Amino acid sequence: MLLTPLDGITLQTKIAANAHAMKRWLGKAEVVLGNHSDRLNAINIFPVADGDTGTNLYLTVRAAVSALDESPVAVTESGNDVGAVLSKAGQAAMEQARGNSGTLFAVFLCAAAEPLAGKTRLGAPLLATALNRAQIRAWSALSEPVAGTMLSVLEAAAHAAQRVDAEQDGDDSNHALGLSLDAVVEAAYQAVLRTEDELAQLQEAHVVDAGGVGMLLVLDCLRSAVLGEELQDEMLDNLHGYKLQDPHIHEHMPADDGVEVMCTISLSPLNAAILRQRLDEMGDSVIMSQVGGARNDDDDDDESPMEASYRWRVHVHVPDPAPAVELIRSLGEPSDIAVSQLALPRHDSDLPRHDPDLPRHDPGQPQHDY
Template sequence: MQTKIAANAHAMKRWLGKAEVILGNHSDRLNAINIFPVADGDTGTNLYLTVRAAVAALGGTATDAAETGNDVGALLSRAGQAAMEQARGNSGTLFAVFLCAAAEPLVGKSRLSAPLLATALNRAQIRAWSALSEPVAGTMLSVLEAAAHAAQAVDASQSGDDSNHALGLSLDAVVDAAYQAVVRTEDELAQLHEARVVDAGGVGMLLVLDCLRSAVLGEELQDELLDGLHGYQLQDPHIHEHMPADDGVEVMCTINLSPLNAAILRQRLDEMGESVIMSQVGGAQGNDDDDDEPGVEVSYRWRVHVHVPDPEPAVALIRSLGEPTDIAVSQLAIPRENGQETAAGEASGRESESTNAATNVPGQSRHEF
């Protein structure tokens, strides 16, 4: 069994750092098998850039570090808020939702334990499923759900034991369950089954969870987890090579909204487009104390994501309900004029090369409103 387990705030920081590197190194391969919800080939890039934002938030001043101290939840919450503010795409947004939600039951705790891991993962998978207007099995959501159930099963079998031994058992079970869930994605979604690939976002979440296991248990990442996953062999071509281009754009922004306006926005975006994700960024703002000041409405900060045929109506709708920040529009279609390149698998293990690969991937042209 594991000989040296570290589950404190420093280990959580190490976890996110590992995830940044591994997602950077695997971004090309994840992009190559990304065909759901749209074949826009950017899941790896989106996950990498979102995790990078989380890691950057933890590299602040000594004062910033003092604010979180040894508080595992406070550290992850800070990283999660930064990830949410800069989340990219479906996969990046769902990762940010996962991180923010997992942090909540850990606030005030100095170390992760098996019972806390079970609670955190359960909170995260519920929040991720509810963030999407139309959640679909066979995706990151299924992988998160399987991981949460595995952690709960171990916690129950160990009768709530908060020892390092129980935590090690739980992390092993979580990663194994996530792997099995990734394998199942190919048969859960018709698009994946037809293309004979597993879900890219699911693989990304598997890598993130294995990074958590590695950081806490002091063990190497389990590279063999990727062996045999359909479509993941480095010599395989880019899966989008013979697929028709996707029309439309991805619109993302952050905006303060009352609960009523948030519900209105979600409903109208559902009518306009697809892949609607809305998740809170932080707590209530406005009249959230006991001042009872009349006329001041409680609002929340929201991260908004949607795929639409035309950005203008969506942007106009968003602006009619509030004052958004960081409105970004990205084309869903992958540029095909130069052909698709195969994955840069040879960059694996070299962080500088992975960073370049992740930030210069087709389909990432964006412009701000």
């Protein structure tokens, strides 16, 4: 065990699990992911060895934080609604998600916010419910979910929270929340270690999954923000490929000529199913997740759920963007279509390095509007 579960000695006054703590969590995650972007990029080999998992996670979390910074009303006028804060952050993350990892983080955040709506405090029972909702939604967002990835880490974290909640018989105290957060991070850490044996690509490269490590960092930031404790950097010491002196594993790999296409589009459930099926035939790494609720553009109260329009965030890897974009446009009017090369040269100067007291730096990633 890396973690020492809370006991009666822990100062309960340190624990804060309200809406302000959720803002601190995401702000801390932005800084940590910025500092770890280079190492996450260095071990990024699945589903594509394109060396951008760290950058994509950082940029997506930054979008969530910026949305809260630009509109503090989410905290001050929502009655300190934990769900409202995370929902606002999640919607911004979803609209500006980058890559597989960023999209799945946005799915995680939006889904976790749902059972927290109207709640002023995160307790152990709610944490278990939120993490379980998030891991189910993340698995279902992918057309072909794969174990040994961020998905497995989320699943392990959710199961740990459920186990503690059952053991504590639904106790809503700060003590139970501390126990749950300890267990969540420990389970996530163990799941990260297992990823190397769960995916042949990771085993061959002798590294753990980059997205899984990113989610571990995010969950440790949650624990740190709520419990008022330091981040557990010692967790990273035994992760294969994660030492600063370790090379980027894809430096000598052949370049992938494919591209990543992302957009947001309003579709009926039927057209969304059609789009997913055809994108599956056209490429891989298909992720489709709903953004917000139904939109009834005609204000027709009698409109059936199958006729209602929903906003979707769409992500796919394809050899050529033109057919994918044509398909998307044949079903609706997409916004924010972005096409990015899957394999790009990475240099230290391109990557974010953060100190909490320093201004933010945008590493960027070349993208092209289409």
